[in-house]
Amino acid sequence: MxxxxxxxxxxxxxxxxxxxxxxxxxxxxxxxxxxxxxxxxxxxxxxxxxxxxxxxxxxxxxxxxxxxxxxxxxxxxxxGPATLRLGLAALSRLDAVKLARERLPTLMDQTGHTLALAVWGNRGPTLVHWQEIPLTMPVSLRLGDVMPLLSSATGRCFAAFMGHGGGYDKAQPMIEPELTLSRKLGRSDLPCTPVQVQAMLNETRAQGLGRVVNVLLPGISGLCAPVFDADGHMVLGVVSLGSSATFDADWQGPLARALRAFAAQLSFDLGWRGA
Structure with a gap:
């Protein structure tokens, strides 16, 4: 057959x-x-x-x-929460995140402040790793939180560096709603006009860091340094934050210098050879 x-x-x-x-x-x-x-x-x-x-x-x-x-x-x-876990797991497998996580304990020992890592998600800068120093003021942030662009050090860093120097700036369409809210609330500590936003972004680029002092959270200050890949794209933000009473947010202070150096070395190891 x-x-x-x-x-x-x-x-x-x-x-x-x-x-x-x-x-x-x-x-x-x-x-x-x-x-x-x-x-x-x-x-x-x-x-x-x-x-x-x-x-x-x-x-x-x-x-x-x-x-x-x-x-x-x-x-x-x-x-739901399961999609967040899947998304965070995928993001955490990025080489930049993995490399940064391995080095954070040394930076924490050096600075003595809580550290976090953020990447650009579909809704903006998203916290994907959190390393809290013991016996510090608790901060009401958690993994998966999306940081505002104008009122957080992380957001300001991404807004300033993500599309700077060419390419489409993904942050720009998200800034206008925050501007509207800032004007509505009468916030004097936030930019309320496009001119003020541009001045803030220019300062952030000039200093090489995003910075806030008592803006997003009362009594909390933060700094965020950008990390770039071999093509010059910002792939990661390295964040440090703590109580404004003990956190040195000076642009040229030891903490700011340590963050810049950490981000610069990480960028170099990822292939970035820019200025």
């Missing part, structure tokens, strides 16, 4: 192919949530993903069980 050279389809094989397709379809919902500026209603989420609300809901039920998606009090959907 002759045997066909074409493999016979089996129900099990069909299920396997259908399962793979389901993963791809379901990922569309996660992708929409990742790109959205905030939580979405079911109908809006389903429409953006190109599927019916009933079909989207079935996926979302499973995603909620896995903590990939959460639902707020207004029945809107948002990415």
């Amino acid at each position: 002759a045997h066909s050279s074409t493999p016979e389809k089996t129900p099990e094989g069909d299920k396997e192919r259908a399962g793979i397709q389901s993963v791809e379809v379901g990922f569309g919902l996660l992708d929409v949530l990742a790109k959205a500026p905030g939580p979405l209603m079911l109908r809006d989420l389903a429409s953006a993903a190109g599927m019916s609300a009933a079909k989207a809901h079935r996926y979302l039920v499973s995603f909620q069980r896995l903590s990939l998606v959460v639902q707020d009090a207004n029945t809107r959907y948002e990415l």
